[in-house]
Amino acid sequence: MSEVKLFGAWFSPYVKRVEMALNLKGVEYEYIEEDLKNKSPLFLQYNPITKLVPVLVHNGKPIFESTVILEYIDETWEGPSIFPKDPYDRAMSRFWAKFVEDKCSDPLWKACWAAGEEREKAKKEAEEALKILENEIKGKKFFGGDNIGLVDYVANYIAFWIPLLQDVVGFHILTQDKFPNIWKWCYELCNDSFVKKNLPEKEKVSSGLKRAVETGSLY
Amino acid sequence: MEKSNKGVQLVGFWVSPFVHRVKWGMKLKGIEFEYIEEDVFNRSPLLSQINPVTGKVPVLVHDGNPLPESSIILEYLDEVWSHAPLLPLDAYQRAQARFWATFADQKVFESAWLSVCSKGEIQEKAVKDAIGHLERMEEQQGGRRFFGGDTIGHVDLMMGFVAYMLPVWEEVAAVTILDASKFPNLAAWKSNFVDHPAIKGDLPFKDEMFTYFQGRREVHLQRI
Numbered sequence: 001m002s003e004v005k006l007f008g009a010w011f012s013p014y015v016k017r018v019e020m021a022l023n024l025k026g027v028e029y030e031y032i033e034e035d036l037k038n039k040s041p042l043f044l045q046y047n048p049i050t051k052l053v054p055v056l057v058h059n060g061k062p063i064f065e066s067t068v069i070l071e072y073i074d075e076t077w078e079g080p081s082i083f084p085k086d087p088y089d090r091a092m093s094r095f096w097a098k099f100v101e102d103k104c105s106d107p108l109w110k111a112c113w114a115a116g117e118e119r120e121k122a123k124k125e126a127e128e129a130l131k132i133l134e135n136e137i138k139g140k141k142f143f144g145g146d147n148i149g150l151v152d153y154v155a156n157y158i159a160f161w162i163p164l165l166q167d168v169v170g171f172h173i174l175t176q177d178k179f180p181n182i183w184k185w186c187y188e189l190c191n192d193s194f195v196k197k198n199l200p201e202k203e204k205v206s207s208g209l210k211r212a213v214e215t216g217s218l219y
Numbered sequence: 220m221e222k223s224n225k226g227v228q229l230v231g232f233w234v235s236p237f238v239h240r241v242k243w244g245m246k247l248k249g250i251e252f253e254y255i256e257e258d259v260f261n262r263s264p265l266l267s268q269i270n271p272v273t274g275k276v277p278v279l280v281h282d283g284n285p286l287p288e289s290s291i292i293l294e295y296l297d298e299v300w301s302h303a304p305l306l307p308l309d310a311y312q313r314a315q316a317r318f319w320a321t322f323a324d325q326k327v328f329e330s331a332w333l334s335v336c337s338k339g340e341i342q343e344k345a346v347k348d349a350i351g352h353l354e355r356m357e358e359q360q361g362g363r364r365f366f367g368g369d370t371i372g373h374v375d376l377m378m379g380f381v382a383y384m385l386p387v388w389e390e391v392a393a394v395t396i397l398d399a400s401k402f403p404n405l406a407a408w409k410s411n412f413v414d415h416p417a418i419k420g421d422l423p424f425k426d427e428m429f430t431y432f433q434g435r436r437e438v439h440l441q442r443i
Contacts, residue, residue: 091286
């Protein structure tokens with residue numbers, strides 16, 4: 001009988017992707033909401049290194065970093081796969097997941113929060129990366145093919161959080177006009193019956209983002 | 220993926236630590252490969268063809284299928300050639316190795332490289348950050364022969380640049396990041412790493428690295 005705990009924050013895309021993976025595998029776990037402004041001693045004991053959520057604790061042993069956790073979940077529990085079986089396809093999934101995180105999500109996020117030259121620089125970076133991603137999703141329902149895969153998990157940020165943030169700050173980079181294939185994928189992902197159950201409430205996230213814009217603090 | 224028996228090629232650049240990692244990974248596993256040197260400042264059509272997304276080296280080409288990104292290549296090598304594993308066999312240990320491998324790249328490497336590319340306050344902060352990250356790695360190293368235990372593993376290869384390239388960067392940038400007296404575990408590990416039969420004699424020449432990085436520092440400082 002294994003004991004699984006997940007330390008998270010309700011609004012975090014990194015946490016949601018881990019929850020989605022655990023739910024995909026039907027793993028029973030205890031969810032612990034962590035107040036990121038006032039981290040608990042237990043949480044800091046499990047993750048003194050990055051002090052960030054998500055942290056998965058399996059039989060008392062902590063694992064952090066969402067993509068590392070996703071690999072661990074896929075290796076440890078039976079059920080539908082997150083990663084492809086073929087080594088080359090698996091490696092390419094890892095490549096695209098890294099590309100999404102480093103080249104797309106990061107600059108998109110930065111562009112929304114920054115101003116002036118910094119915003120323009122981040123916008124340019126994001127647009128160049130999104131052009132490549134637009135091509136990659138062409139003709140596919142999900143990045144994983146007919147079913148969601150690793151890249152869809154990691155790109156949850158772009159599908160759900162970025163459109164909400166863009167609306168809140170009034171600065172739009174990812175639009176249906178410029179990136180119709182990605183836009184279609186965003187719709188497919190957010191309306192997939194399984195994914196839908198693993199996303200926070202839109203209004204709650206929007207309010208949280210509005211508050212963050214007003215106060216200048218994310219938490 | 221189509222199997223076409225075209226063997227293994229590694230496209231690289233002589234001084235790239237990302238390329239070195241993959242080369243050594245293949246040597247440790249006894250994988251035969253053809254090395255193709257690429258001038259990254261004057262990219263050939265080959266590189267644009269096999270890595271149209273980032274255009275960077277290393278790129279592994281296996282049976283005609285290209286794969287970029289050193290850490291991803293190393294995992295792929297382990298899955299296709301499963302003898303002499305680089306990653307631990309236990310899932311939890313593997314998760315730990317993946318975390319520290321990313322830490323080596325995103326924290327140690329980035330901060331150390333920034334100290335080469337900057338000066339003044341930015342450089343001071345980069346050095347301070349690099350030392351802080353090394354403190355984590357020192358703890359993690361724990362006095363074992365290698366991060367992988369008795370044999371070189373995935374984390375050793377990802378941290379490898381610290382053993383032979385960081386000293387050159389420190390000289391070029393006139394900074395001290397890895398003070399042996401403050402990092403005894405890492406200092407001992409450095410010697411174990413560069414003395415390993417797969418690594419020794421397959422390192423770029425120190426003076427060539429110095430000239431190259433001195434040039435890169437000048438270019439970066441002009442951009443500031």
